[in-house]
Amino acid sequence: MSTILVTGASRGIGAATARALSDRDLVLVGRDTDALDSVARDCRSARVVTADLTTADGIAAAAAGIDTLDGLVHCAGVAGLGRVDESDAEQWRHQYEVNVVAVVELTRVLLPALRAARGDVVVVNSGAGTTAKPGWGAYSASKFALRAFTDTLRGEEPDLRVTSVHPGRVDTDMQRGIVASEGRTYTPDAYLRAESVATVIRQALEATADAHIAEVAIRPRPR
Numbered sequence: 308m309s310t311i312l313v314t315g316a317s318r319g320i321g322a323a324t325a326r327a328l329s330d331r332d333l334v335l336v337g338r339d340t341d342a343l344d345s346v347a348r349d350c351r352s353a354r355v356v357t358a359d360l361t362t363a364d365g366i367a368a369a370a371a372g373i374d375t376l377d378g379l380v381h382c383a384g385v386a387g388l389g390r391v392d393e394s395d396a397e398q399w400r401h402q403y404e405v406n407v408v409a410v411v412e413l414t415r416v417l418l419p420a421l422r423a424a425r426g427d428v429v430v431v432n433s434g435a436g437t438t439a440k441p442g443w444g445a446y447s448a449s450k451f452a453l454r455a456f457t458d459t460l461r462g463e464e465p466d467l468r469v470t471s472v473h474p475g476r477v478d479t480d481m482q483r484g485i486v487a488s489e490g491r492t493y494t495p496d497a498y499l500r501a502e503s504v505a506t507v508i509r510q511a512l513e514a515t516a517d518a519h520i521a522e523v524a525i526r527p528r529p530r
Contacts, residue, residue: 309424310334310376311512312369314360314413315383317342319479320431320508323501324380325350327509336360336369337383360409366416376420378427378512381410386446386481388488399445406449411456421467427512429470430457431504434524436473461521468519470511474504475526499527 310332315321317337325335325346333353337343340357347353358365360383385405387398414421414428421428435443436450454471461469476482478498486493504525511520 309378310373311378311380312336312373312376312417313380313382314369314409315381315431316346319382319481320474320477320501320504321380321382322346323505324382324508325353327502327505328512329353331378334369334373360413361404366409366412369413370416370420373417373420375423376417376426377424378429379414379417379421380429380431380508380512381413382431383409384431384433384481386485388442388446388485389444390442391444394445399448402445402449403452406446407452407456410453414460418464422464425466427468427470428457428460429472429508429511431508432457432471432473434473434475434526436471437524468511468514470508470520471522472504472507472511473522473524474499475524477501477504496530497527499525 311328312334313321313325314336316325316335317339325333326349329350333350335343335347335353336356336358343355347355356369358368360366385402387402432453433450435447436454439447457469457471476498478495478500482498483493507523507525514520
C-alpha cells in the first residue's frame with residue numbers, strides 16, 4: 308500500500324484530497340489539530356502531523372520517520388490580494404514563504420524518500436500561476452515562482468513524476484475571504500468544488516506507469 312503525504316490537509320482542497328485518497332496510508336499535515344483529526348477519521352490509515360511548514364521545526368516534524376514516499380501532495384497555501392501600491396513587503400514575504408519556500412524545502416527534505424519510491428510530487432498551483440491580474444500581484448508572483456519550481460524539479464528529477472495543478476476559483480474558506488476582500492457576494496455554485504480538484508489529483512497519482520501528467524488546468528464549468 309502506497310504512502311502519500313498531503314499538506315494543508317485540515318480543510319479545502321487538502322482535506323478533499325485526503326478523503327479522495329482515504330484508501331491509502333496517509334500523512335496529513337496542517338496547523339489545526341482538531342480539523343486534521345476530523346479528516347483522519349474518514350481515512351483508512353492516517354497519521355496526523357501538526358506543523359507550521361514555514362519553520363525548520365515544522366519541516367522536520369512533517370518529514371520525520373519517512374524513508375520511502377510514494378506521493379507528496381502540496382495543498383497548503385495562502386492568498387492575500389492588493390494593488391502594488393497597497394501591498395507592503397511583509398505581505399509579499401508571507402505569501403512567498405507559504406506558497407513557495409515551504410513547498411521547496413519540504414520537497415527537498417523528502418527527495419531521498421521520493422527517489423526511493425520513484426514517487427509523485429503534485430503541487431496545487433492556481434490559474435493565477437499562469438495569468439497575472441491587477442490586484443493579485445503578490446499572490447500571482449508566488450504562484451508563477453511555484454510553477455518555475457515544478458518545471459525545474461521535473462527536469463532535475465527524471466525518475467519522479469511532477470504534476471502542477473492549476474485550478475480556477477474553488478469553493479473554499481480561502482475563496483470566501485478573497486470574495487469578501489473584493490466586496491462581492493459569495494455564491495458557492497459559481498466555483499469549482501474542492502472534491503473536483505481532488506479527483507484530478509488522484510488521477511495524476513494513479514496515471515499508468517508510462518504516463519506523466521505534467522500540468523493540468525481546471526476551470527469551473529459555466530452554469
